[in-house]
Amino acid sequence: MFDTGVLAEAADADVAAVLVERHARIAREQFSEIDAVTTLFVTRCEEDARLGRNEAHHGEFAHVEVAGLLGLTEVSARRMIGLGCDLRWRLHQVRAQFQAGRIDLAKAHALSEALANVSDDKLEKIERCLLDGAAQSTTTRLKERARRLIARLDPDGARERRRRAVEDRDVRVIAGDHAMSHLDGLLPAEGGRILATRLRAMSFDVCGHDPRTHAQRRADALVALAAGHTHLECRCGSVDCTARTDTTAKNRAGVQVQVLVGVDASTLLGLDDAPGYLSGHGAIDADLARELAADATWKQVLTLSAADRARLTGDSNTGPVLGIGPTLPSPEQSPQSLASRTRERLRATTYRPSSQLADIVRTRDGVCRFPNCAAPATACDLDHTVPFDHENPDRGGLTVESNLACLCRTHHRIKTLGYWTVRQVGQGRLEWIDPTGRTSVTYPQGPFSDSDPQPTLSAGLDSRLVDRLTDSRTLARLRYSKAELDLDYLVESWFPASLRGRRAAPPPEPPTVVECDDTAPF
DSSP states (O other), X not given: OOOHHHHHHGGGSOHHHHHHHHHHHHHHHHHHHHHHHHHHHHHHHHHHHHTTOOGGGTTTTHHHHHHHHHTOOHHHHHHHHHHHHHHHHTOHHHHHHHHTTSSOHHHHHHHHHHXXXXXXXXXXXXXXXXXXXXXXXXXXXXXXXXXXXXXXXXXXXXXXXXXXXXXXXXXXXXXXSTTOEEEEEEOOHHHHHHHHHHHHHHHTSSOTTOOSOHHHHHHHHHHHHHTTOSSOOOOSOOTTOHHHHHHXXXXXXXXXXXXXXXXXXXXXXXXXXXXXXXXXXXXXXXXHHHHHHHTSOEEEEXXXXXXXXXXXXXXXXXXXXXEEEEEEOOOSSOHHHHHHHHHHHXXXXXXXXXXXXXXXXXHHHOBOOSTTOOOBGGGSEEEESSOOOSSOGGGSOOSSGGGEEEEOHHHHHHHHTTSXXXXXXXXXXXXXXXXXXXXXXXXXXXXXXXSSOOOOXXXXXXXXXXXXXXXXXXXXXXXXXXXXXXXXXXXXXXXXXXXXXXXXXXXXXXXXXXXXXXXXEO
8 A cells, every 4th residue: 555665765754744645645546436436326327217217226236236346245335326426416515525535435434324314404514513623533433423413403303313213223143153143233322321331230240350351241241131140150160259249239239220311401491402412322312311311310410611610710721510419319290391391482482383383273273263254274374363572472472372363464464453353262262353342253164173072081981080080199299309399490590480380289398409500410
């Protein structure tokens, strides 16, 4: 790969610079090869199109041809074509860096795989951020940065991709050479960390005289788990092995596996969808972080920015963590439900309805809700019955179903200008008052708004079962835990009173742990 003579001549200059330039030259050649492979694929696609083949089968066998020409496996050839198509039609910034030799083939593959399912409207920004410093990053580091950026900049996409990926989870045992087997699998991030942590803990069940390496003990621990054992037997051969006594004590104490998850308090509250952090894995989407936090043991971590540290403590040279609080039980009110309520309130104080809410109102109403108007709901405006207060949305006119109705443009203006007045009277009904004071009521006319009453959820249930749904013991279990009180404290600190939901009963005791609203529990 290198000309020894050239390096020898450069010894008095800068051998490192020669090495970097050679690496960049090889990267440029790698790009040329990928580009040539892609051109061959496009050519075969064009030939198939001229022959009238189904578009889904254009270029179907190009990877076989590439594999034969270059002496590669068909899987490798298909991977080259996939990368080339990404570079030519999607990852334009990665293509430019690869073509210039600033990143090599391995990094181009890593970026292509990491950005495979990113939504198009977020791709350019994430691609640009990832390429900043990519030349000095390893492929592992690039993938880790990609996970964090995608979780932060495309939280909805990250959540949906994670849910789809979970469907592909699998574990396979494949026969290998020399009476060995290969273990291959795909697990959810939290499951993978639980398994890794458990195997590591079991590998330390032995005494210091066990002859196996750490890697060998981890492999044996997995087999032991599959065989139904909770601990790994020591192989030191000594009758006085101390590991046996320790193992007996551990068996009595039970098995516990700890997985560390870090997540901002603002994410738990639903104020944002900033990614969480799963120790040993990296960034995870906000919804997964909330799910893991729901039944976890919590600790509060107080963090301050560099500017706040300098202002409050006089020292800006320390890290962001100012302190860690005591262990707390998980809240009975889950972070998912709290985040859901927060999102609902934020949507209610936003003027434009979400697409989901708009669909609900249009489906409910069917037509313009002015008396005797038959204009279809799809051609109507969505009107706030109580006008939305743009200066202070908390004062009323919320963007919720019970304050929205479909009005055609003409009748929308009649209502806005005050010629007619209207109010919501419940169940989607509108009460109109004309300029003479005459009152009329209009009803939803959508496809599911017939006059037949909808069955209740308890219809057909035995009355004793219905009574048990709200018995005193059930209600008693709804009392607030300390961790839930901490969330309440954060809600009260970060939200005005008008944004907070009402509780059925006061908490049994005041919060005693949280002392600052900058805590970030995890």
